Amino acid sequence: MRVDKQGMLIVLSGPSGSGKGTIVSRLLKEHDDMVLSISATTRAPRAGEIDGVHYYFLTREQFTQMRGDNQFLEWAEYNGQYYGTPEAPIRDWLAAGKNVILEIEVQGAERVMDCRADLISIFITIPSMEELRRRLIGRGSETEESIRARMGVAKRELQRAFRYDYVVINDEVDLAVERINTIVEAETMRYGRMEQCIMEVLDNAETQ
Amino acid sequence: MRVDKQGMLIVLSGPSGSGKGTIVSRLLKEHDDMVLSISATTRAPRAGEIDGVHYYFLTREQFTQMRGDNQFLEWAEYNGQYYGTPEAPIRDWLAAGKNVILEIEVQGAERVMDCRADLISIFITIPSMEELRRRLIGRGSETEESIRARMGVAKRELQRAFRYDYVVINDEVDLAVERINTIVEAETMRYGRMEQCIMEVLDNAETQ
Numbered sequence: 158m159r160v161d162k163q164g165m166l167i168v169l170s171g172p173s174g175s176g177k178g179t180i181v182s183r184l185l186k187e188h189d190d191m192v193l194s195i196s197a198t199t200r201a202p203r204a205g206e207i208d209g210v211h212y213y214f215l216t217r218e219q220f221t222q223m224r225g226d227n228q229f230l231e232w233a234e235y236n237g238q239y240y241g242t243p244e245a246p247i248r249d250w251l252a253a254g255k256n257v258i259l260e261i262e263v264q265g266a267e268r269v270m271d272c273r274a275d276l277i278s279i280f281i282t283i284p285s286m287e288e289l290r291r292r293l294i295g296r297g298s299e300t301e302e303s304i305r306a307r308m309g310v311a312k313r314e315l316q317r318a319f320r321y322d323y324v325v326i327n328d329e330v331d332l333a334v335e336r337i338n339t340i341v342e343a344e345t346m347r348y349g350r351m352e353q354c355i356m357e358v359l360d361n362a363e364t365q
Numbered sequence: 366m367r368v369d370k371q372g373m374l375i376v377l378s379g380p381s382g383s384g385k386g387t388i389v390s391r392l393l394k395e396h397d398d399m400v401l402s403i404s405a406t407t408r409a410p411r412a413g414e415i416d417g418v419h420y421y422f423l424t425r426e427q428f429t430q431m432r433g434d435n436q437f438l439e440w441a442e443y444n445g446q447y448y449g450t451p452e453a454p455i456r457d458w459l460a461a462g463k464n465v466i467l468e469i470e471v472q473g474a475e476r477v478m479d480c481r482a483d484l485i486s487i488f489i490t491i492p493s494m495e496e497l498r499r500r501l502i503g504r505g506s507e508t509e510e511s512i513r514a515r516m517g518v519a520k521r522e523l524q525r526a527f528r529y530d531y532v533v534i535n536d537e538v539d540l541a542v543e544r545i546n547t548i549v550e551a552e553t554m555r556y557g558r559m560e561q562c563i564m565e566v567l568d569n570a571e572t573q
Contacts, residue, residue, distance in 0.1 A: 280556070282563060282566060283566065284566070285565075285566055286566060286569055287569070312567060315563055315567055316567065318556060318560075319556055322555065323551070323554045323555060323556065323559075324554060324555075324556055325554060326559075339551050339554075340554060342547045343531070343548045343551030344551070346531045346532060346533060346547075346548060347530065347531060348526060348530065348531065348532055351526075351531075351532035351534075352526075352527070354490070355490060355523055355526045355532060358490060359523055359524065361494055361495070
């Protein structure tokens with residue numbers, strides 16, 4: 158019983174240091190049917206960044222035009238630059254049956270959740286603040302002050318976890334990836350995604 | 366990070382012939398933390414049936430008293446006998462952290478879903494009506510007429526699948542059991558069941 162199915166939109170978020178980037182790389186490597194949503198930005202590409210891979214690099218005019226045409230799922234301004242999530246590629250991937258991952262910071266995730274109900278939202282959490290501190294120190298690039306600031310932000314972000322469908326603890330990357338796989342698999346069995354199967358059994362009942 | 370947790374109430378239902386009984390036996394064998402809810406009935410025990418194992422066998426007076434005291438999650442009358450699901454044992458098992466399975470026919474499942482929101486409902490479906498016919502013939506005890514009647518009932522029951530959170534196809538028992546394990550595991554990561562973990566990380570943040 159194989160049915161052509163719409164993919165699922167999966168929002169992955171969590172505090173900086175929760176390891177969501179590593180988890181996403183692993184998920185994409187493991188699953189041919191998963192793709193990563195690419196953001197648009199007006200900021201200049203950094204060395205090595207490729208248009209359409211790391212970001213869609215847009216001019217301010219292009220961005221404003223798209224925004225006016227309601228082509229972003231969400232958008233925001235940081236440091237005078239625009240960032241946004243273009244909706245059209247997501248719609249196309251979903252229609253092609255791909256599961257689309259939206260790896261996004263906590264505020265952006267909430268904006269997406271506010272305007273779309275048909276998504277699965279997963280909050281990745283660090284196992285403890287101590288562990289977050291260790292990870293931030295491990296980066297070697299943070300001062301004691303910036304570590305404190307980041308931990309303050311993480312704390313505020315953890316308080317927004319209630320907005321998400323699921324919470325996944327990233328104590329070990331392997332385990333976290335497995336947990337997300339479990340969630341995605343379970344979600345394929347939701348009634349809405351199985352309705353077609355039930356209908357097929359029923360249609361076929363007419364001939365019995 | 367271990368937290369004492371409330372168990373989950375899992376409603377398993379599906380048409381006669383969907384194989385839910387076999388699936389439940391397998392689940393109980395695999396999981397020490399799962400228990401099966403036992404129904405109460407006023408009908409007489411059949412040979413080999415043990416009180417408190419297969420059913421709680423009650424007198425009509427006992428049943429009516431309990432019903433009056435609102436002690437059943439749901440109840441119904443079939444062939445002049447009462448059947449019901451006592452709530453107290455379920456409450457106790459859940460408090461003890463056990464996942465309680467309620468294996469119940471489709472109408473009873475809906476009555477339970479109508480009065481409790483804190484449950485996970487899974488509809489077990491046959492892969493096709495042809496397969497259901499094969500299974501019913503395989504029993505050797507059904508006439509062509511009774512097979513037809515059972516298939517008619519199954520069809521009506523399939524039309525109620527939309528009431529459930531999840532649909533699991535029982536094409537192979539091993540696969541069906543694995544699918545239910547996946548659902549139960551994913552459900553443990555729902556925000557509501559992870560809230561305590563988030564709170565612990567936050568409490569512990571005070572000391573950082």
